[in-house]
Amino acid sequence: MARGRGFTGSDALTALTHRLADQLSVTRENPSNVAFSPLSIYSALSLVAAGARGGTLDELLAVLGASSRDELAANGRFVVEHALADRSPSGGPRVAFASGVWHDAGRALEPAYREAVVASYLAEIRAVDFRNKAEESREEINKWVAAATGKLIDSILPPESVSEDTAVVLANAIYFKGKWETPFKKKNTKVERFYLLDGTAVDAPMMRTGRSQYVEEHDGFKVLRLPYGSQDPGASKKRPRSRQSGTSSRDNPAPLPRYSMCVFLPDARDGLWDLVGKIASSPSFLRDHLPEYEVDVDEFRLPKFKVSFYGKLSCVLRDMGLVAAFKADKADLTDMAPDVEDASGELIKRLVLKDVFHRAVVEVNEEGTEAAAVTVCEEEDESACQPVDFIADHPFAFFVIEEVSGAVVFAGHVLDPTKHQDTLHDVD
Structure with a gap:
């Protein structure tokens, strides 16, 4: 941009x-x-x-x-x-x-x-x-x-x-x-183990698919990008680079908004906090590690959560x-x-x-x-182009972003997908 x-x-x-x-x-x-x-x-x-x-x-x-x-x-x-x-x-x-x-x-x-x-x-x-x-x-x-x-x-x-x-x-x-651009099939969702930070596990509904996905492997973690449906032709085929460009907006009119959810999954079951530290190390870390291309996926599991x-x-x-x-x-x-x-x-x-x-x-x-x-x-x-696994069966971070602007609309982390708390509290 x-x-x-x-x-x-x-x-x-x-x-x-x-x-x-x-x-x-x-x-x-x-x-x-x-x-x-x-x-x-x-x-x-x-x-x-x-x-x-x-x-x-x-x-x-x-x-x-x-x-x-x-x-x-x-x-x-x-x-x-x-x-x-x-x-x-x-x-x-x-x-x-x-x-x-x-x-x-x-x-x-x-x-x-x-x-x-x-x-x-x-x-x-x-x-x-x-x-x-x-x-x-x-x-x-x-x-x-x-x-x-x-x-x-x-x-x-x-x-x-x-x-x-x-x-x-x-x-x-x-x-x-x-x-989602391509929804998951409900019949494929199965209850499986999700491992918590303390080493215990809970049973959680895990969405599964055999389709290719936007996944990239990095040192110690993987990133999944799930595009939301859009009428902008080719919107999810490759992430836009416009926000890094120095060209005039008159020559390149701003593309339509494009949204996706990105899941940052540490390799280690207890590796979330280390990964959160890596993400926080640079303002550009998030956008620099978003997958650009689909790859074949061998095993894929992502929990439903609220x-x-x-x-x-x-x-x-x-x-x-x-x-x-x-x-x-x-x-x-x-x-x-x-x-x-x-x-x-x-x-x-x-x-x-x-x-x-x-x-x-x-x-x-x-x-x-x-x-x-x-x-x-x-x-x-x-007053890389090899089949990969993406098995989110342990804590991960997520971001809902508008890709053209780089705006982070929602963010958070999931430690236990079976828990949904909504009580007012002070954060000291």
Whole structure:
């Protein structure tokens, strides 16, 4: 993709993906399945950055790997218009992307902020009565989330998460449903052993096939690329190189979005964390190791799974360097809404980031993938060509990517495909 046009933040988004994956594993002593949407988190924080100034803006730009708000805005426009364009009318994946900003009716947003988030993120802006009708406002936001994610996620804000002190809630939602280019046959799915990190095993439904697949073998791991159906001729025959090209977009019009799920499988049954470290070693590692050609497959097994995550990201983001936005004496979000002063000019209310909630669900079966994610930022006033085997019978990492832009839409790892947890927790 020609730099300067399109999604210039793909490397930054990938780096954010790896940092979040490491943090969201909760603990290596008591690990669990994880699914999240880097693109949703990136987009929600971009909504915050659009209203930040000074050191608060500097920290947000550092976490997001951007040089300026203008770069974030350009990336936002590209994501909405291209990377997450709905392909379902032409037979491709169904994609829904929505951003929303809810503010208390008594705390008006800056006109420039309203214009910026509508232009770059197609954000819906609504005034609500947090001060007098906090619970009704929370329910309204949750209903918006359910509609934006095809009801795969029914809510994001838990009870008592919104109060009379809430001033602004920012939300981003992504819904994805795609069918494999070549679906698996359900009759071939068999219950087999899946080996866990502690050496024990569980019985899990494993999809099987004798077809050729996009698989590459590397030192210590293998990578599988499963393309989703597309009407773009030859879309999956070879991965596009356009994002590395320096040619003009006028000479080479941007191709249609192309989606795939990529599975990184370590050779060793307990090798996931070492592999995660390798993937995180370079922002380009992910795209540099995606298979380009089909190869004959001898044995192939991939478990069906449904993985979810629901948690607060505030502590994670602080650990990643986003500190000022959460502190009443340091936060500067005055480009979103001005500070409130009394008659003598003394500051009495400042907008500050309170919580960042994220919820994601990814389900994989014989037909394809259904996934959704929501990120909410709540602010308040405060004071090789040989047959290969690909047997995913032990923990692995997965990524749903839009290949043309390099955007990571969903990511996670599967430690036990028979487990599906969806309870709210803090990630320390």
